[in-house]
Amino acid sequence: MNPRGRIISVEGIDAVGKSTQSLLLETWFRDQGRRVTSLSFPDYDTPIGKEIKAFLGGGRDFGPEVRHMLFAANRWEKASLIRRSRLENEAIIVNRYTESNLVYGLANGLRLGWLAGLERGIPRSDLVVVLDAPSRGVASRRPGPKDSYEKDLELQARVQTLYRELAPKFGWVVIDGSKSVGRVHDSVVQTVKDNLDLGAKS
Numbered sequence: 001m002n003p004r005g006r007i008i009s010v011e012g013i014d015a016v017g018k019s020t021q022s023l024l025l026e027t028w029f030r031d032q033g034r035r036v037t038s039l040s041f042p043d044y045d046t047p048i049g050k051e052i053k054a055f056l057g058g059g060r061d062f063g064p065e066v067r068h069m070l071f072a073a074n075r076w077e078k079a080s081l082i083r084r085s086r087l088e089n090e091a092i093i094v095n096r097y098t099e100s101n102l103v104y105g106l107a108n109g110l111r112l113g114w115l116a117g118l119e120r121g122i123p124r125s126d127l128v129v130v131l132d133a134p135s136r137g138v139a140s141r142r143p144g145p146k147d148s149y150e151k152d153l154e155l156q157a158r159v160q161t162l163y164r165e166l167a168p169k170f171g172w173v174v175i176d177g178s179k180s181v182g183r184v185h186d187s188v189v190q191t192v193k194d195n196l197d198l199g200a201k202s
């Protein structure tokens, strides 16, 4: 029997390297012969995800409460799939999860308790890895059009500070994301080994 799979969220400001590191971690798990699956939020393909895409692209003008309720609702759309994945896989890597909404919601002036309430009942992360790098340094890393949150450099700076402030309170592990891709990956793997008891390979 497969014990409950472990949920690992990869967090941090925009363009800090979450997608790259999530992919590398997935490959690492596979190379270990372990069953792993990957998810990413926002999931822009769902009905709620399309609304999120619309407001991030400037096509809808919602206030912060509605925006952050939609981010949470987007996870609720996937909650049963996440529960199923936990039974089928040893690890579930999530590129942005509930923690993003706490941090970005707070940075947008919402209350932590209210934001946490929106996420209550969604499977919780077993390990949260925060990739940390100065927001100004990473803003130029990703070419192409930026969404409304990415364009807002003050928001990005607030978000970076909030990740650092909330990490000790919630037990999130902060990793220096300004190093080379390979060195960051090594730190992520070490963090997984140090913090998760994955048990014997099944």
Ligand code: TMP
Residues within 6 Å of the ligand: 014, 041, 042, 056, 071, 072, 096, 097, 098, 100, 101, 104, 105, 147, 149, 150
């Ligand atoms: P993305 O660039 O990773 O696709 O995410 C788009 C923006 O949405 C990003 O600036 C962070 C924000 N966000 C939240 O505010 N709350 C959430 O729950 C998620 C998943 C993302």
